[in-house]
Amino acid sequence: xxxxxxxxxxxxxxxxxxxxxxxxxxxxxxxLLHLADNxxxxxxxxxxxxxxxxxxxxxxxxxxxxxxxxGQARLLYQEAAAQxxxxxxxxxxxxxxxxxxxxxxxxxxxxxxxxxxxxxASDRDFATTLVRNFLYSALMVLVWxxxxxAPHAQLAAIAAKSLKEVRYHLRHSRDWLLRMGDGTAESHxxxxxxxxxxxxxxxxxxxxxxxxxxxxSVTGLDMGSxxxxxxxxxxxxxxxxxxxxxxxxxxxxxxxxxxxxxxxxFMLAEMQSLPRAHPNATW
Amino acid sequence: MSADQKSSTASAALKEWPxxxxxxxxxxxxxxxxxxxxxxxxxxxxxxxxxxxxxxxxEGVSIWVVQSSSIAASEPNDKSEFFEPSSDKxxxxxxxxEIPSEVGHM
Amino acid sequence: xxTQSFNxxxxxxxxxxxxxxxxxxVPKALxxxxxxxxxxxxxxxxxxxxxxxxxWMPDAYRKTLVRQISQHAHSxxxxxxxxxxxxxxxxxxxxxxxxxxxxxxEGGHGLYLYSAAETLGTxxxxxxxxxxxxxxxxSSIFNYPTLNWADVGVVGWLVDGAAIMNQIPLxxxxxxxxxRAMIRVCKExxxxxxxxxxxxxxxxxxxxxxxxxxxxxxxxWWWKCLAMFGPPxxxxxxxxxxxxxxxxxxxxxxxxxxFVDATVPQAKILGVTLPDPDLKWNEERxxxxxxxxxxxxxxxxxxxNGPCNKxxxxxxxxxxxxxxxxRDAALAHANKQAQKNLKEAA
Numbered sequence: 001x002x003x004x005x006x007x008x009x010x011x012x013x014x015x016x017x018x019x020x021x022x023x024x025x026x027x028x029x030x031x032l033l034h035l036a037d038n039x040x041x042x043x044x045x046x047x048x049x050x051x052x053x054x055x056x057x058x059x060x061x062x063x064x065x066x067x068x069x070x071g072q073a074r075l076l077y078q079e080a081a082a083q084x085x086x087x088x089x090x091x092x093x094x095x096x097x098x099x100x101x102x103x104x105x106x107x108x109x110x111x112x113x114x115x116x117x118x119x120x121a122s123d124r125d126f127a128t129t130l131v132r133n134f135l136y137s138a139l140m141v142l143v144w145x146x147x148x149x150a151p152h153a154q155l156a157a158i159a160a161k162s163l164k165e166v167r168y169h170l171r172h173s174r175d176w177l178l179r180m181g182d183g184t185a186e187s188h189x190x191x192x193x194x195x196x197x198x199x200x201x202x203x204x205x206x207x208x209x210x211x212x213x214x215x216x217s218v219t220g221l222d223m224g225s226x227x228x229x230x231x232x233x234x235x236x237x238x239x240x241x242x243x244x245x246x247x248x249x250x251x252x253x254x255x256x257x258x259x260x261x262x263x264x265x266f267m268l269a270e271m272q273s274l275p276r277a278h279p280n281a282t283w
Numbered sequence: 284m285s286a287d288q289k290s291s292t293a294s295a296a297l298k299e300w301p302x303x304x305x306x307x308x309x310x311x312x313x314x315x316x317x318x319x320x321x322x323x324x325x326x327x328x329x330x331x332x333x334x335x336x337x338x339x340x341x342e343g344v345s346i347w348v349v350q351s352s353s354i355a356a357s358e359p360n361d362k363s364e365f366f367e368p369s370s371d372k373x374x375x376x377x378x379x380x381e382i383p384s385e386v387g388h389m
Numbered sequence: 390x391x392t393q394s395f396n397x398x399x400x401x402x403x404x405x406x407x408x409x410x411x412x413x414x415v416p417k418a419l420x421x422x423x424x425x426x427x428x429x430x431x432x433x434x435x436x437x438x439x440x441x442x443x444x445w446m447p448d449a450y451r452k453t454l455v456r457q458i459s460q461h462a463h464s465x466x467x468x469x470x471x472x473x474x475x476x477x478x479x480x481x482x483x484x485x486x487x488x489x490x491x492x493x494x495e496g497g498h499g500l501y502l503y504s505a506a507e508t509l510g511t512x513x514x515x516x517x518x519x520x521x522x523x524x525x526x527x528s529s530i531f532n533y534p535t536l537n538w539a540d541v542g543v544v545g546w547l548v549d550g551a552a553i554m555n556q557i558p559l560x561x562x563x564x565x566x567x568x569r570a571m572i573r574v575c576k577e578x579x580x581x582x583x584x585x586x587x588x589x590x591x592x593x594x595x596x597x598x599x600x601x602x603x604x605x606x607x608x609x610w611w612w613k614c615l616a617m618f619g620p621p622x623x624x625x626x627x628x629x630x631x632x633x634x635x636x637x638x639x640x641x642x643x644x645x646x647x648f649v650d651a652t653v654p655q656a657k658i659l660g661v662t663l664p665d666p667d668l669k670w671n672e673e674r675x676x677x678x679x680x681x682x683x684x685x686x687x688x689x690x691x692x693x694n695g696p697c698n699k700x701x702x703x704x705x706x707x708x709x710x711x712x713x714x715x716r717d718a719a720l721a722h723a724n725k726q727a728q729k730n731l732k733e734a735a
Contacts, residue, residue, distance in 0.1 A: 040482075047476050047485075050492050051469040052704065054712025055300070056500055057321055057332040059469075063493035064335050070486050077482070091481045126715050172331060179324070182725060183718030190714070274480040274538055281596050283480040283538075283588070299514045300720060302507060319570065320504040322513055324719035325726065336497055356443060 024152050025218045029080055030103055030211035032155075033093070034256055036076035037104035040094060041264070042136060043069030044271055045108065046129065054126055061172060065133065068165040075158045095275040099265050106255030107132060107201035109264040114197055118262035127180055127190035128197070134173035135202050138233040140166045142226040150219040174237050181241025188242065195238065196246050203252045205230070303329040304354060305337050306347040315347050323348075434635045439565040442508040450634055451509055453627075454564050456525070457636065458506040459516040464528035465499035467701050471535045472544055480538060484588065488541060491581050498574045505566040521706045529687070530617050532695035539592060539599075539606035545585015547607075547614040547652065553578050554648050555618070563635030586655065593660050600660075607656075608664045615679070616687040618645040649677045 046066040053059030077090035084093075110132070112124040144166055147159035180191035206227050216222050238245050253261070275281070300322040306315035318337045323329035329348040338344045426445040433440065440446055469492045476492065479485035503513050519525035530548055535541060556578065559571040592599040619625060619641040631637030639647075649668075656663050667680035689695065 044477065047489055050476055050489065051466075051473040051496075052708040052711075054708070054715035055322065056466065056496055056503070057323065057336065058715075060335050060493055060496050060500070061332065063489055063496070067486060067489050067493070070482060070489070074482050074486070094482055095480075123711060126712070175327065175331070179719045179722040180715075183722040184714065186714045187718030187721070270477050274478050278480075278596060278598055281480070281599055282591060283484055299512060300716065302513075318573075319501050320507060321500060324716075325723040328719065328723075336500055 024154065026083065027152060027155065027218055028211040028214045029083060030209075031215035032076055032080040032083070033101075034103035034211065036073050036080060036093070037102045038108055038136075039069045039073035039076065041102070041104040041267070042108040042133075043067075043073060044267060045110075045112065046133070048112065049124065049129065052124065062129075065169055065172070068162075068169070072158065072162045072165070075161075079154050079158070091275065095272045096279075099260055099268060100258050102260065102264060102268070103256050103258060104264075105136075105201070105204050106253035106261050107198060107204065108136060109255065109261060109267060110198075110201070111263055114193055118266055125190060125194065126176075127187070127194040130173050130176040130180070131191065131194040132198055133169060134177050134237065135198060135234065137166050137170035137173055138237075139202075139205055139226070139230055141170050141233075142229055143221065143223075146221040146226075147219055150221070152218060155219065170233075177237055177243070178241045181238070181243040191241065192243055195243050199246050200248070200250045201253055203248060204254065204256060207252060207254075207256075209257060300324050302351040303333075303348045304351050305329075305333045306349070307333070307337055308345040310344060315345065320351060434563050434633075437561075437635070438563070439568065440563050441565045449630075450636075453631070453634070454567065454636065455506055455509050455511050458502055458509070458567055458570075459511065459519065460526050460528075462499045462502035462506060462516065463520045463525055464531065465495045465502060467527045467531045467705060469495050469499075470701055470704055471531055471533070471697075472541055474535050475538060475541050478538070479541075487584055491545070491584065494577050494581065498577070501570040501573055502567075505564075505570040508566045517709060521702070521709060523693075523702070526691070527701075528617065529691045529695060529698075530613055531701060532690050532698045533610070533613055534697055536609070537602045537606060539589065539602040540610070542585045542588035542592065542603070543606040543610045545581055546589055546655070547585075547610055548617070549578060549582040549585060550652060551614050551617045551648050553582060554644050554651075558638035559636075561635075561638060586659075589659055589661075603659070604661055607661045611664050612682060615645060615649070616682050616684070618642075618648065620684065620687075646676055649679050653677055 043066045046062050046069065049062045050059060050066075053062060073094070074090050077093045081088040081090055081093060110128075111122070112126075112129045113122040114125065114128065116122055141163065144159045144163035148156050148163055150156045150159065177191065180187040182188070206224060208224075212223060235245065255261070255264070275283070301324075302320050303323055303326075304320050305318050307318050308315040321329065321332050321336055323332050326348060330346055333346045333348055338346065427447065430440070430444075430446060430450075440450075472488065472495075473492050476485065476488050479488050503516060506516060507513065516525065520527065530551075535544065553575065556571055556575050560568055560575055562568045562571065589603055592603050622628060622640045622642045625641055628637055628640060632640075653663065653668070653670075665680045667678060669678055670676075671678045690698070693699075
């Protein structure tokens, strides 16, 4: 069946998942939104490559990646909406919250190019995209693996499904890290530049927040406990790719604490424009 | 094809990712079926692409990929005596009767 | 999705050093063998049999198929752009997901078709080079802009609808790989059309602004979709040979008529007006009469002077050129790995 057909059949199972079951411990809304915003923001970014990929086969691969992430976002927003009640839906959460309400890692909202201001113009850089995907996927295989055992039925189900997907994303992005790092001089240079640019943003994975601690008391997932495994995955891949890891330090971003880069504003303005122009419309 | 044309085609071909034929056995299937081809830089890459393109990420399917240049194929059943001595390539390359434009109208 | 059921001749090749299909093909005197092979080929076509990659085929048949299949593939790829234009602004998460999936399907269709074309002895790089240098065409329906969200639904309903009409007969095309690729494509295509229609239905049951959006989109796309079936049969000389070879099964005018007849009731269900004052049921013919298509505008667009031609091609050329380092890296890495494996095996 086509990708479009399987997206719609996913819809059916989504409605089953969305009702919060009685007896489920309550998760901090901000935690669910953090997970959902991560998936939506990165899904939105990766979809930007549609029609512009370096070869048709990779266009399809990145679209698959984006679809998986948006699918995860939908499930997570629906779970959050069910908890919030009051007429909240996946779409009110995605399209009618502003920049200071978003809880995604800053890493994920960055455009596909080396460091530039929000109004600079630049070409898209495939190395930036794939290195970012690698760094995030390496984290999420660990996160989803833990969360699939959480005593919260909906979250555990979402985690199990997402784990399958992110294992594939990790393999895809890791393979590209190797191809670029140990490819040509140009690809090596671009990959190294992307690593130097993006690695400091991953420091945000390990700073604590109140909602993550609250969630941990329900799910049993302490993010700090993942750091050494994540380092192992990343260091092994960088070594194989003949890339160097920059030292930690420098600015530590705060996207998950609602203070973002200048880039999220532009992304949301574009993404949210149509529903906001027609606030009472159904699509 | 002249020697010059052949070598420029060859070097152009080296720049292109090799072509791989894809065979998929569906979850309930009995054997692998040929579904088409794609370009990939190596076999792992080809398998990943095939999963994305030809199976739409269905689970429980088995995928084989083979470089097109590695496939040996039989003659078509009929009129084999008319057929040229076979290359062992799967796809016969076209022999257009090309003339350089300097030759003028023919 | 695809369209143009007529063959547009390639642009003339002025570069002597490039071996190219557009160079003149000189019919050689036929040997006894060739005559026998031709007769056998003709018999197979007449019996509705399939021609497969290793079978003998006339060079003109091969060239026509390379051109038609590759242009079909190019159309799918370029077609990703007008709809892709709305992915980032889709008004709901569900619509966003559906649109990404649809555009991805189109990429996949392009891939099936490039794959079918390669069985005829051309390569992906050669085909893309023809597209990027303007020698090969793509369906000119994609040279029009998608200006509001309803355009996405209308493209699904009308453009995919027209493409389906063209594509279903191709499932019975005489060339095996093309027919099999088309069967795959058609399975996925009808879902796209239904999605487009459903999106429009929701809008037509919505706000006044949404209804206006839909009607505006229909007004801009209707006539262009009618022209998708190609010029009237009287003006389509290539059709005859295409039909003789079992590549083209139904005439342009007949397909266009089928499309109009199928679409009028759908428009009624939606509650949109098709922008043709001459459109009306003809009891005698048992078909809908419709008005005059602006063929001048059609040809102007086909020949490069539509609203988006330069942008579409520019986008494809840029993506390809910008991606060169990526493709080179993958090859370089694969070569390095191969060298390593050889060394280890030694």
